[in-house]
């Protein structure tokens with residue numbers, strides 16, 4: 653049975669924990685993501701795509717693509733583009749490939765770690781990530797990788813939980829997510845730990861001010877931010893500064 657415990661304390665352990673976790677979750681991922689978000693997830697993802705610039709033939713990289721929702725929305729927005737979705741969990745990628753089958757020739761799904769991207773430097777116009785950065789084996793390294801592969805002026809957009817700076821608000825957010833996740837874990841897997849991971853991963857994640865500071869220090873500027881559910885969820889759009 654998967655337990656969070658101390659499994660997130662090194663990049664290697666976190667990567668391997670995530671791979672095991674999402675292998676177990678994969679067949680129910682689409683349902684549980686909708687349910688956990690009270691059926692709002694699809695509309696947040698559409699908002700993320702709407703916030704991206706109009707481009708003719710962009711190269712887009714969707715980090716931690718999971719079952720491919722954002723990757724396929726990118727493919728629909730940029731019909732002439734070249735779109736790659738990457739993830740470390742094969743069963744998630746298999747579902748993504750099945751969703752894309754036949755009608756998205758401009759999309760590929762590859763097994764790759766977001767902490768070590770294989771694309772040429774300054775090759776991507778757009779990088780996206782839905783609930784991706786919280787799962788990064790090491791956040792600073794992943795942000796460096798995003799910076800490396802984006803063209804100057806390229807845009808990155810992320811949908812994820814957003815952590816307040818205030819300790820009391822952090823605890824409220826943590827316990828709501830822990831209880832809500834545990835409930836669905838028991839219902840679907842008889843394992844209260846499985847979605848409680850969301851709350852645990854947020855513990856190790858910077859608050860929204862520190863996240864912005866990290867992006868700024870790594871060479872990005874803020875484009876837009878939109879928050880949902882009393883600020884718990886955020887779509888954050890940033891741009892790589894042209895030197």
Ligand SMILES: C[S@@+](CC[C@H](N)C(=O)[O-])C[C@H]1O[C@@H](n2cnc3c(N)ncnc32)[C@H](O)[C@@H]1O
Pocket residue numbers: 667670671674685715716717718719720721722738739740741744764765766767781782783784787788789
């Ligand atoms: C919560 S799911 C998000 C899926 C999708 N982006 C979405 O918005 O629904 C997180 C995904 O991150 C993937 N993941 C975890 N660690 C990763 C890593 N180091 N590199 C790439 N993907 C990773 C998992 O396999 C899982 O598919």
